Amino acid sequence: xxxxxxxxxxxxxxxxxxxxxxxxxxxxxxxxxxxxxxxxxxxxxxxxxxxxxxxxxxxxxxxxxxxxxxxxxxxxxxxxxxxxxxxxxxxxxxxxxxxxxxxxxxxxxxxxxxxxxxxxxxxxxxxxxxxxxxxxxxxxxxxxxxxxxxxxxxxxxxxxxxxxxxxxxxxxxxxxxxxxxxxxxxxxxxxxxxxxxxxxxxxxxxxxxxxxxxxxxxxxxxxxxxxxxxxxxxxxxxxxxxxxxxxxxxxxxxxxxxxxxxxxxxxxxxxxxxxxxxxxxxxxxxxxxxxxxxxxxxxxxxxxxxxxxxxxxxxxxxxxxxxxxxxxxxxxx
Amino acid sequence: xxxxxxxxxxxxxxxxxxxxxxxxxxxxxxxxxxxxxxxxxxxxxxxxxxxxxxxxxxxxxxxxxxxxxxxxxxxxxxxxxxxxxxxxxxxxxxxxxxxxxxxxxxxxxxxxxxxxxxxxxxxxxxxxxxxxxxxxxxxxxxxxxxxxxxxxxxxxxxxxxxxxxxxxxxxxxxxxxxxxxxxxxxxxxxxxxxxxxxxxxxxxxxxxxxxxxxxxxxxxxxxxxxxxxxxxxxxxxxxxxxxxxxxxxxxxxxxxxxxxxxxxxxxxxxxxxxxxxxxxxxxxxxxxxxxxxxxxxxxxxxxxxxxxxxxxxxxxxxxxxxxxxxxxxxxxx
Numbered sequence: 001x002x003x004x005x006x007x008x009x010x011x012x013x014x015x016x017x018x019x020x021x022x023x024x025x026x027x028x029x030x031x032x033x034x035x036x037x038x039x040x041x042x043x044x045x046x047x048x049x050x051x052x053x054x055x056x057x058x059x060x061x062x063x064x065x066x067x068x069x070x071x072x073x074x075x076x077x078x079x080x081x082x083x084x085x086x087x088x089x090x091x092x093x094x095x096x097x098x099x100x101x102x103x104x105x106x107x108x109x110x111x112x113x114x115x116x117x118x119x120x121x122x123x124x125x126x127x128x129x130x131x132x133x134x135x136x137x138x139x140x141x142x143x144x145x146x147x148x149x150x151x152x153x154x155x156x157x158x159x160x161x162x163x164x165x166x167x168x169x170x171x172x173x174x175x176x177x178x179x180x181x182x183x184x185x186x187x188x189x190x191x192x193x194x195x196x197x198x199x200x201x202x203x204x205x206x207x208x209x210x211x212x213x214x215x216x217x218x219x220x221x222x223x224x225x226x227x228x229x230x231x232x233x234x235x236x237x238x239x240x241x242x243x244x245x246x247x248x249x250x251x252x253x254x255x256x257x258x259x260x261x262x263x264x265x266x267x268x269x270x271x272x273x274x275x276x277x278x279x280x281x282x283x284x285x286x287x288x289x290x291x292x293x294x295x296x297x298x299x300x301x302x303x304x305x306x307x308x309x310x311x312x313x314x315x316x317x318x319x320x321x322x323x324x325x326x327x328x329x330x331x332x333x
Numbered sequence: 334x335x336x337x338x339x340x341x342x343x344x345x346x347x348x349x350x351x352x353x354x355x356x357x358x359x360x361x362x363x364x365x366x367x368x369x370x371x372x373x374x375x376x377x378x379x380x381x382x383x384x385x386x387x388x389x390x391x392x393x394x395x396x397x398x399x400x401x402x403x404x405x406x407x408x409x410x411x412x413x414x415x416x417x418x419x420x421x422x423x424x425x426x427x428x429x430x431x432x433x434x435x436x437x438x439x440x441x442x443x444x445x446x447x448x449x450x451x452x453x454x455x456x457x458x459x460x461x462x463x464x465x466x467x468x469x470x471x472x473x474x475x476x477x478x479x480x481x482x483x484x485x486x487x488x489x490x491x492x493x494x495x496x497x498x499x500x501x502x503x504x505x506x507x508x509x510x511x512x513x514x515x516x517x518x519x520x521x522x523x524x525x526x527x528x529x530x531x532x533x534x535x536x537x538x539x540x541x542x543x544x545x546x547x548x549x550x551x552x553x554x555x556x557x558x559x560x561x562x563x564x565x566x567x568x569x570x571x572x573x574x575x576x577x578x579x580x581x582x583x584x585x586x587x588x589x590x591x592x593x594x595x596x597x598x599x600x601x602x603x604x605x606x607x608x609x610x611x612x613x614x615x616x617x618x619x620x621x622x623x624x625x626x627x628x629x630x631x632x633x634x635x636x637x638x639x640x641x642x643x644x645x646x647x648x649x650x651x652x653x654x655x656x657x658x659x660x661x662x663x664x665x666x
Contacts, residue, residue: 035486035489035490037486037487037490037504037507038486038489038490038492038493039493040489040490040492040493041486041489092451092452092455095447095448095451096447096448096451096452114428114429114447115428115429115492116489116492118425118428118429118451119425119429119485119488119489119492120485120489122425122458122481122484122485122488123482123485123486123489125455125458125481125485126478126481126482126484126485127482129462129474129478129481129482130475130478130479130482133471133474133475133478136471138466138469138471141462141466141474142463142466145459145462145463145466146463148455148458148459148462149456149459149460149462149463151455151459152452152453152455152456152458152459153368153370153371153374153456154370155452155455156368156371156373156374156449156452156453156456157370157371157373159371159373159448159449159452160371160372160373171370174370
């Protein structure tokens with residue numbers, strides 16, 4: 001990271017660089033989330049869309065397209081598609097996880113009901129597909145529909161894998177690729193495709209998004225055990241209480257003795273948690289250096305993301321994307 | 334209906350005519366519902382797919398394509414797409430309606446959980462989009478992605494309209510077009526499009542599917558109040574108990590005096606139902622001839638479906654589709 005950029009966050013610099021296009025994306029999103037007949041749809045969608053997410057995924061698409069020389073208008077459609085898929089996923093995730101909070105506000109399933117979250121999510125998925133058809137690129141359609149299937153598959157896999165101590169790092173990686181990295185890599189890849197980039201560049205954009213998404217999710221899972229709740233907005237131990245087997249615990253389970261295994265089985269698999277269990281879990285994570293090892297994995301993935309950028313042309317956006325990979329892991333480094 | 338066909342049901346004759354193609358659709362569906370990583374997906378999907386639905390929607394696509402002279406293989410992809418969208422919709426509907434039974438078996442949300450139904454539904458939606466991309470027709474993609482959005486919009490509209498006495502026949506029609514007719518009309522229309530049919534034929538196929546779907550749904554809603562539960566598999570009064578404002582009640586509400594309006598408001602809007610309310614509701618439907626008027630509407634839509642077929646070429650499948658329109662309303666005539 002350059003020293004003169006250290007004072008401003010890379011995603012904010014990206015947002016500034018892409019400002020005009022991001023405004024067009026925002027207009028498109030608000031335009032397409034309307035429904036002539038069902039006012040419940042824009043109500044629920046606006047609750048999430050206007051809650052102030054970072055819009056990282058649509059920015060990845062716009063950045064990838066501009067970086068590869070795209071000068072048309074369809075990058076906005078694809079960025080909107082990516083954000084609609086993401087929003088639909090969040091609506092359904094909150095139903096699946098029975099969440100009460102998202103982006104610091106009550107979730108839609110709490111404010112309205114599960115029915116609205118399921119059906120408005122379906123509507124946004126459909127809107128995403130309508131949007132992605134408009135640029136008329138079958139290759140783009142292929143990439144984005146494959147990503148949608150990978151996302152759903154990862155979420156279903158997580159249902160069964162999250163509370164099963166046999167879940168190992170390779171299964172964890174499949175889940176993470178599904179729930180997070182598939183949309184990151186599709187977002188960057190389609191930017192290259194509509195720009196007509198070389199295959200090597202398109203592959204590199206995919207590799208960047210994939211590695212960035214994996215690093216992003218590992219950081220999220222690590223902060224759940226060592227984060228500062230004021231800075232991250234997450235409470236330490238949420239994943240433990242929700243019995244989600246994430247990378248730190250998977251690493252500790254792999255090194256567990258018989259007694260420790262029984263502890264993880266009781267707390268995660270059987271969900272019988274008592275006072276003091278979170279503290280004991282944290283002690284086991286420290287004993288086996290599971291948090292350090294998890295942090296190293298996140299740094300490795302961020303490094304892979306940066307290396308992938310070597311294939312792309314020299315461009316201010318390339319530097320911003322490289323800085324973004326550093327920034328994603330800066331919170332744990 | 335020809336006398337020599339009266340002994341066999343048109344959808345069975347259609348199935349017999351389309352047997353080889355329908356076998357290919359079945360193989361494709363089983364192939365594409367697999368998941369390398371998440372075995373929960375084929376388990377949940379098979380529960381629904383193998384429960385023995387009539388597969389009316391994929392047959393409509395195959396019939397429309399053959400009727401317009403299509404000789405390629407992509408009709409199978411589109412028929413599979415249509416069935417995947419339908420199956421995904423059923424999975425989500427059962428969550429939204431909190432249903433316990435579907436096709437005479439416990440629902441997936443009961444056998445597994447709501448999470449699995451939501452996420453496997455999302456997976457099947459994504460698979461549908463992957464499948465529809467394969468034939469490489471942007472027009473087909475446009476039709477099917479629009480249908481998916483109309484379906485979701487209709488379902489959301491139903492959420493708010495179903496328990497609101499201000500819901501009139503035009504809103505009912507919008508809901509029915511969404512929840513039922515949009516997929517019927519897309520199914521027939523895409524068959525004509527991949528066959529390269531004339532615009533007038535494509536429009537006629539759309540009009541046929543639209544009218545057939547509306548007739549189909551009105552019959553369903555009518556049988557809920559006057560059906561023979563042995564023959565229909567539905568219990569009389571389910572919609573009333575679930576406080577769903579369907580066409581018969583909408584017609585009775587439109588003619589209600591003050592006292593009757595208060596009855597509908599208490600039972601449907603407020604959901605405070607007592608013993609004897611269903612009997613009183615049925616008495617009001619009879620008093621205002623609401624069931625007769627609903628039946629006439631269904632017959633009118635079936636007639637519109639048959640008339641649309643006049644634009645299509647003379648072909649045994651055209652006769653079968655005309656007979657199918659009669660058959661859909663035969664249960665109430």
